[in-house]
Amino acid sequence: MTAQSSRPNFLVFITDQQRADHVGCYGNKLVRTPNIDALAARGTRFDKFYVSTPICMPNRSTLMTGRVPSLHGVRQNGQSLSLQATTFTHLLSAAGWRTALFGKSHLQNITNAAIKDGLPKPDPAKTQPPARMAEAKIGHGLDGRYDQETGELWRANQDFDIELPFYGFQTAKLAIGHGDNAHGHYARLLERKHPGSQALRGAANALPSKYTYSVPQAWKTAIPEELYPTNWVADETIGYLRDHTKNNPDKPFFIQCSFPDPHHPFTPPDKYFDMYNPDDIPTPSAFHHPHNKVLPHLRALHEERDTGKTPKSGPTVFGATERWVKEAIALTYGSIAMIDEAIGRVLASLASHGLDRNTVVVFMSDHGDFMGDHQLLFKGALHYQGLVRTPFIWVDPITAPERAVCDALCGTIDLSTTVLDRAGVAAFNGMQGGNLVDYARTNTGNDAVLIEDDVRKKYMGFPSNYRVRSLVTHQHRLTLYSNAQWGELYDLANDPNEFDNLWDSPAHQSLRASLTEQLAYKMMQMADSSPLSTGHGP
Numbered sequence: 001m002t003a004q005s006s007r008p009n010f011l012v013f014i015t016d017q018q019r020a021d022h023v024g025c026y027g028n029k030l031v032r033t034p035n036i037d038a039l040a041a042r043g044t045r046f047d048k049f050y051v052s053t054p055i056c057m058p059n060r061s062t063l064m065t066g067r068v069p070s071l072h073g074v075r076q077n078g079q080s081l082s083l084q085a086t087t088f089t090h091l092l093s094a095a096g097w098r099t100a101l102f103g104k105s106h107l108q109n110i111t112n113a114a115i116k117d118g119l120p121k122p123d124p125a126k127t128q129p130p131a132r133m134a135e136a137k138i139g140h141g142l143d144g145r146y147d148q149e150t151g152e153l154w155r156a157n158q159d160f161d162i163e164l165p166f167y168g169f170q171t172a173k174l175a176i177g178h179g180d181n182a183h184g185h186y187a188r189l190l191e192r193k194h195p196g197s198q199a200l201r202g203a204a205n206a207l208p209s210k211y212t213y214s215v216p217q218a219w220k221t222a223i224p225e226e227l228y229p230t231n232w233v234a235d236e237t238i239g240y241l242r243d244h245t246k247n248n249p250d251k252p253f254f255i256q257c258s259f260p261d262p263h264h265p266f267t268p269p270d271k272y273f274d275m276y277n278p279d280d281i282p283t284p285s286a287f288h289h290p291h292n293k294v295l296p297h298l299r300a301l302h303e304e305r306d307t308g309k310t311p312k313s314g315p316t317v318f319g320a321t322e323r324w325v326k327e328a329i330a331l332t333y334g335s336i337a338m339i340d341e342a343i344g345r346v347l348a349s350l351a352s353h354g355l356d357r358n359t360v361v362v363f364m365s366d367h368g369d370f371m372g373d374h375q376l377l378f379k380g381a382l383h384y385q386g387l388v389r390t391p392f393i394w395v396d397p398i399t400a401p402e403r404a405v406c407d408a409l410c411g412t413i414d415l416s417t418t419v420l421d422r423a424g425v426a427a428f429n430g431m432q433g434g435n436l437v438d439y440a441r442t443n444t445g446n447d448a449v450l451i452e453d454d455v456r457k458k459y460m461g462f463p464s465n466y467r468v469r470s471l472v473t474h475q476h477r478l479t480l481y482s483n484a485q486w487g488e489l490y491d492l493a494n495d496p497n498e499f500d501n502l503w504d505s506p507a508h509q510s511l512r513a514s515l516t517e518q519l520a521y522k523m524m525q526m527a528d529s530s531p532l533s534t535g536h537g538p
Contacts, residue, residue, distance in 0.1 A: 007096070008398065009359035010254040010419055011237075011350065013343055014063075015336075016056070016104055016178070016263040017379065018365035020049070020391045022336060030276070032337040035344035036363055036393070043361070043395030044403060044440045050411040050449045050472055054367045054379055054387045056106045057081075058452075059412055063366070064088065064107065064167060066416035066431035068452055068526050075454035078115065080108040081167065083144040086428045088416035089168030092254050095425045100171035100240055103233035103258035107167055108149040110176050118456035118464035149176050151183045158188070169256070173236050175229045178260045179267035180221035182229045190227055197223075210274050215320075215327040215377075216312035217265035220273040228269045229260050230335070234342035238349040245353040252358075254419070257346060262335035264315070264328075264378060272334035278326040281333075286373035286386070286497040287325060293499050295488070297382060297460040297481075298374055305375075316459065317370065317380030325372030332371065356397060360422060363393040364415070373497075380460070381453045383470040383479055383488075384498055388451055394436060396422070401440065408445030409474060410436055430530025448473045450522045471519040478515040489515065 020026045024033040025040035026047075052062040053069050061074040064087040069075045072085055089099045122128055132139050147153050148162045154176065166172040174184035180201045190197045199205055199222075206219035213219075225231065237257045244253055261268070268275075294302065304310050305319030312318065320328070343363070350356045370376035373386040380387075392410075394401075417433035420426070439445040453468035467482040477498070479488040489502040489512050502508040 006424055007252045008396075008422060009252050009355060010097075010362070010423075011346070011359050012254075012256045012362040012364070012415075013346075014104075014256060014258045014363075015339055015365045016258075016260055017367060017369045018262055018336065018391065019368040019371060019386050020047075020389050021386070022262075022332065022371070023391050025393075026391060030281070031333045032275075033340045035340045035347060036391075039347075039361060039363055039395050040393050040404075042401075043393055044401040044406050046392040046394070046406045046408070046410060046436065046440075048407055048409050048445075048474070049364075049390055049392035050409070050451065051367045051388050051390060052412050052450070053452050054381075054383065055453070056366055059366050060106055061085075062412050063415055066413055066427070066433040068413065068432060068450065069454070070452055071430070071432075071526075071528050074107075075452070076456050078109060078456065080141075080146045082140075083146070083167075085167075086430075087168040088420055088427075088431075089254060090165075091168075091420060091425050091428060092423060093165065093168055093170060095423065096251065097423065098171075098244065098248060098251050098253040099165070099169045099255075100253065101166070101169040101256045101258060102173050102236040102240070103175045103229070103256075104260045105149060105166070105172065105174055105176070105258070108146055110149045110151060112147065112150050112152050115456075117458055149174065149184070151176060154183050154187065171240065175233060175260050178263040179265040180223050180228070180269075181265065181267075182260055186229050186232050189232060190223070193227055194224075200224075211278060211327075211330075213278075213327050213331075215266070215324040215331075216310075216318075218327060218331055219265070219267055221267040221269050223269055225270040225272075225338075228338070230338050230342050233257060233259050234346050237346050241346075241349050241353055241355060245355065252423075257343075259339050259342070261339060262332045266328060266331035266335070268331060268334040268338055272338045273331065275334040275337055276330035278323070278330040281326040281329045283322055283325065284329075284372040284386075286384070286499075287322065287375055289374045289497075290499055293501065295486070295501060296484075297462065298376075300459075300461045301380075302375060315378060316457065317376050317378045317382070319375055320372060320377040322372075322375075324377065325375075328377055329371055332369075358397065360397070360419075361393075361395040362415070363391065364412075365390045366412075381455045381466075381468045382460075383451055383453070383468065383477065385477075385492070385496070388470070388472070392436075394418075394440070396437075399437075402437075403440055403443060406436075406440045406443055406445075407474075408439035408443055409447070409449050409472070410434065410439050410445045411449050414439075414445075428530075429532055430528060432526055448518060448522055450519070450526055469519065469523070471515055471522060473515070473518070476511070476515060478512070478519060480516075480519070487512075
């Protein structure tokens with residue numbers, strides 16, 4: 001290995017809410033992803049890559065820390081990652097890497113709207129603890145600014161900017177939110193380029209489409225293609241590569257190029273909105289969940305839809321009609337095609353500066369989307385494969401891929417450890433991930449992966465603050481709910497649509513017991529090892 005290759009650059013592309021099977025190289029014959037597919041052809045595609053939790057803030061915090069949500073503390077959206085948390089970008093920065101983030105961060109709350117569900121009600125008969133003692137750690141949330149991604153602050157103060165370094169990123173330019181609602185640094189650029197830019201945003205200002213849409217949260221944005229968040233993220237990344245080549249050619253870099261799409265609202269611009277005809281989109285095979293096999297939490301969502309009570313305006317999972325599903329997939333494919341073209345532009349810039357010869361390139365997503373599976377859209381605490389299994393591609397120009405496709409069980413928690421190992425930088429105590437490069441070499445990873453889900457909101461028939469834990473092995477998925485006398489057990493090899501729950505099957509009680517025991521051991525394995533002991537003990 002050369003001296004240069006011992007300090008490689010890293011370029012990580014991350015999309016938001018993209019399923020593994022919404023990429024061409026993962027078997028999708030409709031979506032247009034030639035640039036992502038070309039990455040897979042040059043590197044290793046991981047086929048069993050799982051999230052640590054299927055929601056943005058907790059899983060992105062796992063990506064940054066290499067720790068499960070129950071340890072890094074971001075158990076659900078609405079809980080910011082501690083400014084005291086060590087991230088792998090902190091370590092890279094300390095070791096001499098330039099670190100940069102362009103696009104979506106979502107490590108802090110993006111709104112200061114009051115929470116209406118799931119918080120404890122103070123007992124007026126008791127003296128309440130002082131604010132600095134209200135949590136298990138004294139001073140929690142009082143050690144710095146945790147409002148740096150809130151849209152209200154950015155809109156109210158045009159001079160506001162985040163404090164750097166931001167979770168280990170020396171440079172950070174943010175697109176906060178999704179679709180044509182994105183704000184932060186992106187909104188300021190949009191306003192400079194197009195004064196009065198608010199008139200380009202939202203359903204009220206939408207342009208006409210050649211297709212008719214009824215799916216919630218879908219409109220053809222009036223924002224021009226060149227000014228849409230996807231292209232802004234790519235442009236910022238390209239500008240950084242240009243500046244790096246000119247001013248810092250001897251220092252390695254880590255760049256996170258983080259696209260807010262293909263997340264709802266579905267607002268791709270111009271040709272991408274009309275790129276796919278919903279009538280041409282096949283209904284997902286998992287849409288047709290047999291009525292006699294619908295579990296209580298899924299039934300609750302279907303009943304909301306069937307009685308006209310679907311909450312259509314928020315981010316929460318809801319029951320969808322077949323037409324809505326086809327429309328959502330068509331618009332998602334358009335967003336993905338736009339992202340793929342943006343990735344192509346960034347990769348072309350990387351090559352034009354000669355940086356491709358020493359840059360590890362990664363493509364991944366933070367979590368999936370039901371996208372019609374089981375008649376659902378968006379995300380929620382139902383750990384079906386479309387939600388928890390995501391794409392992951394690793395391309396190393398120095399080390400040829402050990403295999404084109406890796407079937408090892410792995411996930412988000414492994415990314416930070418892998419980057420540090422490849423950089424030759426030691427991990428901090430308490431990181432829990434493995435090395436994906438080693439997994440690719442041996443095609444052997446974890447015996448199982450743990451998925452955590454702590455849900456504040458009361459829905460799907462569950463009370464507020466219920467918990468879900470899943471164990472995924474090569475063949476099975478076992479799921480436990482904290483407030484249910486039932487669970488889930490699926491044979492993924494023989495029932496890939498997860499229709500046949502074997503939880504109560506007499507023939508599978510031994511398997512259920514074995515997997516439950518394995519889940520207990522996995523949770524013990526993922527318990528905290530930080531901090532180390534510093535004194536005498538027994």
